[in-house]
Amino acid sequence: MGLAAQKRVRSIISYCILGFWSFILLFPMYWVVITSFKNAIDMSIKATYMPFIDFEPGLHAWRYLFVDRLTWFLDPFMNSVLVAFISSALALVIGSSAGYALARFDYGGRNNSIVLGFMSQRMFPGALFILAFLVMFRELGLLDTRLALIIVYSSGAIPFIVWVMRDFFEGLPVEIEESAMIDGANRLGVLFRIAMPLAAPGLVAVFVLSLIGAWNEYLVALTLTFREAITIPLFMTMQVSQTGYTEWWNMSAISLVSVIPVVAAGMALEKYITGGLTFGALKG
Amino acid sequence: MATEPQIYPSKRPRFEIRDNLWKWIFLVPAVAIILILLAVPVLWTLYAAFTDLHLYRIGDFDTKFVGLANFEKLLSNRSFWRTARNTVVFMLGVVPTQLIIGLTVALALNNITRGQKLFRTWFLMPLMVSPVVVSFIVGRMLFQEDIGPINDILRSFGFEGVPWLTSPTWAMVALMAIDVWQWSSFMILMLLAALQGVPPDLHEAARVDGANQLQAFWRITVPLIMPITMTALLIRIIDAFKVVEIIMVLTGGGPGQATESVTLAIYRTGVKGGDLAFGSSQAYFLLIVLMIFGGAYLVLTRRAMGKD
Numbered sequence: 145m146g147l148a149a150q151k152r153v154r155s156i157i158s159y160c161i162l163g164f165w166s167f168i169l170l171f172p173m174y175w176v177v178i179t180s181f182k183n184a185i186d187m188s189i190k191a192t193y194m195p196f197i198d199f200e201p202g203l204h205a206w207r208y209l210f211v212d213r214l215t216w217f218l219d220p221f222m223n224s225v226l227v228a229f230i231s232s233a234l235a236l237v238i239g240s241s242a243g244y245a246l247a248r249f250d251y252g253g254r255n256n257s258i259v260l261g262f263m264s265q266r267m268f269p270g271a272l273f274i275l276a277f278l279v280m281f282r283e284l285g286l287l288d289t290r291l292a293l294i295i296v297y298s299s300g301a302i303p304f305i306v307w308v309m310r311d312f313f314e315g316l317p318v319e320i321e322e323s324a325m326i327d328g329a330n331r332l333g334v335l336f337r338i339a340m341p342l343a344a345p346g347l348v349a350v351f352v353l354s355l356i357g358a359w360n361e362y363l364v365a366l367t368l369t370f371r372e373a374i375t376i377p378l379f380m381t382m383q384v385s386q387t388g389y390t391e392w393w394n395m396s397a398i399s400l401v402s403v404i405p406v407v408a409a410g411m412a413l414e415k416y417i418t419g420g421l422t423f424g425a426l427k428g
Numbered sequence: 429m430a431t432e433p434q435i436y437p438s439k440r441p442r443f444e445i446r447d448n449l450w451k452w453i454f455l456v457p458a459v460a461i462i463l464i465l466l467a468v469p470v471l472w473t474l475y476a477a478f479t480d481l482h483l484y485r486i487g488d489f490d491t492k493f494v495g496l497a498n499f500e501k502l503l504s505n506r507s508f509w510r511t512a513r514n515t516v517v518f519m520l521g522v523v524p525t526q527l528i529i530g531l532t533v534a535l536a537l538n539n540i541t542r543g544q545k546l547f548r549t550w551f552l553m554p555l556m557v558s559p560v561v562v563s564f565i566v567g568r569m570l571f572q573e574d575i576g577p578i579n580d581i582l583r584s585f586g587f588e589g590v591p592w593l594t595s596p597t598w599a600m601v602a603l604m605a606i607d608v609w610q611w612s613s614f615m616i617l618m619l620l621a622a623l624q625g626v627p628p629d630l631h632e633a634a635r636v637d638g639a640n641q642l643q644a645f646w647r648i649t650v651p652l653i654m655p656i657t658m659t660a661l662l663i664r665i666i667d668a669f670k671v672v673e674i675i676m677v678l679t680g681g682g683p684g685q686a687t688e689s690v691t692l693a694i695y696r697t698g699v700k701g702g703d704l705a706f707g708s709s710q711a712y713f714l715l716i717v718l719m720i721f722g723g724a725y726l727v728l729t730r731r732a733m734g735k736d
Contacts, residue, residue: 158536162547165533168609169554175577176565191580242458249451262458265466269670269718271694272711275476275704276469278483299465302458331450360558362673363691367699377560381677384564392569399561410556414549421555421614422621 180205180396205393209401217398220379224402227290227375228358231297236351238298239305240343244335246306247313248321259310262303274367281368290373296364301354308420312346313339349416356406376402476708483702498709508710510685511693514600518689519668521604522611526664527657529608530615537616538623551617554610562610563677571602596686599679603687606674611664618660622653658729665725666718690714 181201182192192199209217242262246255277296278287286292320342321334329337340347362377369378380398383391410417477498479491502508537547554562570578571592579589592602626649634644672691675681681688681696688696690710698707 155540158539161532161536162540162543165529165612166547166550169550169613172562172566172570172609173553175569179569191575191577193577238457238461241454245451245454249455251451251455258455258459262462265462267666267718267722268466268470269691269711269714271670271672271691272473272715273469274695275698275707275711276472278699279472279704280468296465299461302462306458325447331447331454335454356556360560362558362560362676363695366676367695377558380560380564384568384677395564396569399565403557403561406558407553407556411549411552414545414552417552418548418617418621422618 176396176399179392180400182393184393205397208394209397217379220374220376221401223290223373224359224375227293227297228355231294231358232301232351232354234294235298235301235305235354236347239302239350240309240340240347241335242302243306243309244313244339246310248318259307262306265300265303270363274363277364278367288369288371288373292368293365293373293375296368297354297358297361301350301357305350305354308350309343309346312343316342345416348413349420352409352413352417353420356410359406473708473711476704477712479705481704481708483704494705498705499713501706502709502713507685508693511688511690514687515669515671515689517600518604518607518671519665521600522607522668523661523664525604525608526612526615527661529612530619530660533612533616534619534623537620548617548620551613554613557610559610559673560677563606563674566606566609567602567674567678593679594683596683599683599687603674603678606678607668607671611667614664615660618656619653622656623649626652654733658733662722662725666722669714669718
C-alpha cells in the first residue's frame with residue numbers, strides 16, 4: 145500500500161471515529177428536543193423516534209411553559225440570571241485586579257506562593273464547605289437568599305480568574321502602561337483603560353466560564369436555598385420529584401431553556417473557552 | 429517568573445507611594461474573600477469533626493468535644509465504607525474509559541485536516557450542560573426501563589430490557605455512562621492540545637529511520653504527551669471522587685445504598701440529618717484521602733517521568 149493510500153485509510157477511520165462520538169453526544173440532545181414536542185400518548189406505549197413519522201409533534205409543552213405557567217418558571221429563571229451574572233461580574237473585577245497586581249507588583253518574592261494559595265481552594269471537596277456554609281449563612285440570616293449564592297459563587301470563581309488572568313497580564317507588554325504612567329495616569333486608570341481592554345479575550349473566557357459554573361451549580365444551591373432563591377437546576381429537580389418523573393415533555397422544554405443559553409455562549413466562544421479549560425493543566 | 433518589572437524611574441518617590449497603595453487595593457479584596465470563605469469553613473469543619481455539634485442544637489452552649497469519637501464511628505460504620513467503595517468503583521469505572529475514549533478521539537481529531545474546528549466546538553457541548561440536566565436527559569429519559577430508547581433498541585435486537593435503575597449493578601453502570609458522556613470531552617480536548625504540541629517532523633524522522641506507525645507512537649508520541657495526560661488524569665480522578673450531583677438526580681443513592689457516594693453521604697447526614705459533627709468527619713476523611721492520593725500521584729508520576 146502506498147503512502148497516499150495509507151493516509152487516506154487513516155483519515156477515513158478518523159472520520160468514522162469522530163462521527164461515532166459526535167452521534168453519541170448528539171443523540172441525547174436530539175432526544176430531549178423531540179421529547180419536548182411529544183404528547184403523553186407518544187410516550188405511554190413505546191419509544192418514538194421521528195417527528196411526523198411515528199408521532200405527531202405538538203407545542204403543548206412549550207405553551208405550558210411560556211403561557212400557562214410562565215410566572216412559576218420565571219422566578220427561578222431570574223434567580224439564575226441574577227446570581228450568575230452578579231457573581232461572575234464581582235469575581236471578574238476582584239479576581240482580575242488581583243491577577244493584575246500579581247503580574248505587575250512584587251510581593252516580597254512570594255507571588256507564586258500567593259497564586260498557589262488561591263488554587264489550593266480547588267483541592268478541597270465541595271462537601272467540606274456545604275456544612276460550614278449552611279451554619280454560616282443560617283447565623284447571618286441569609287439562608288434562601290440570592291445574596292448567599294452570589295457570595296459563594298463569586299468566591300468559588302475568584303481563584304481560577306486570578307490564576308488565568310495573572311498569566312494573561314504577564315504576557316502583555318509593560319511599555320504601554322509605563323508610558324501612560326509617565327504621562328500621569330494612575331494605576332487604576334492603567335488597569336481599566338489599558339490592561340483590561342488588551343486582556344479582553346482572557347476576561348471574556350473566564351467570565352463565561354464562571355457564568356456557566358454558577359448557572360449549572362447544584363449542591364450549594366440545594367444546601368442554601370429552598371423556596372425564594374432557588375435556581376433553575378434546583379427548580380428542575382423539585383419539579384421532577386413533585387410530578388414523579390412523568391411529565392417528560394415539560395421537563396424537556398425546561399431543560400432546553402436552561403441549557404441553550406450556556407451551550408450557545410460556550411460554543412460561540414470555543415477558542416477562548418477551550419483555552420481557559422485546558423490552561424491550568426497545560427501550565428502545570 | 430522572576431521578571432517583576434521596575435516600571436517607573438526612581439526619581440518620582442511620591443508617585444511610587446501612591447502606586448504602592450494600589451498594589452494592596454488590587455490584591456487585598458481577593459485575598460480577604462478567599463480567606464473568609466475558604467479558611468473559615470475548612471477550620472470550622474475541622475472543629476466540628478471533633479465535637480458533637482448538631483444543626484438543631486446550635487446555640488445551646490452544650491457542644492462537647494468528643495475527641496476522635498466521630499472518626500471511630502466512621503471507621504466502624506459499614507454504611508460509610510459502602511459509600512467509600514461505591515466512590516472508588518465509580519472512579520475506576522469512569523476515568524480509564526474516559527482516557528481510552530479521549531485518546532482515540534483526540535488521535536482521530538489530530539489526524540484530520542478538514543472540519544477539525546467544527547468537531548472541537550461540538551465536543552465542547554457536554555461540558556457546558558449542567559449535571560442535573562445531563563442526569564435528567566441521559567439518565568432518566570434514555571435509561572428509562574419501559575419506554576426509554578436504549579431498552580427499546582436492545583429489545584428490537586432481541587435482547588432483554590436492562591433494569592437500569594432498579595438493579596444495583598446497572599444503576600452504577602448508568603451513572604458511569606452519564607459521567608463518561610459528559611467528561612470524555614475534557615480528556616479529548618486536553619489530549620488534543622498535548623498531541624498538537626508534538627512536533628510532526630519528529631514523527632516523520634522516526635518513520636524514515638524505519639520505525640513503524642506503532643513504534644513511532646509508543647516511542648515518540650506517548651512520552652511527549654505524558655505530562656499533560658497525567659495532569660488531566662489527576663483532575664478527572666479528583667473530580668470523580670467528589671461525584672454527587674448526577675447521583676442525586678438519577679438514583680438518589682439507590683437502590684438501597686448501592687450508588688451512594690461519599691459526598692452524597694455527607695449531604696445526607698450533615699445537611700439533611702443535621703448531624704454536622706459526623707458529616708464533618710466524613711468530609712475530612714474525603715479530604716485526607718484526596719490529599720494523600722494526589723500527593724502520592726504527583727510524586728510517583730514525577731519520578732516515573734524523570735526516569736524515562
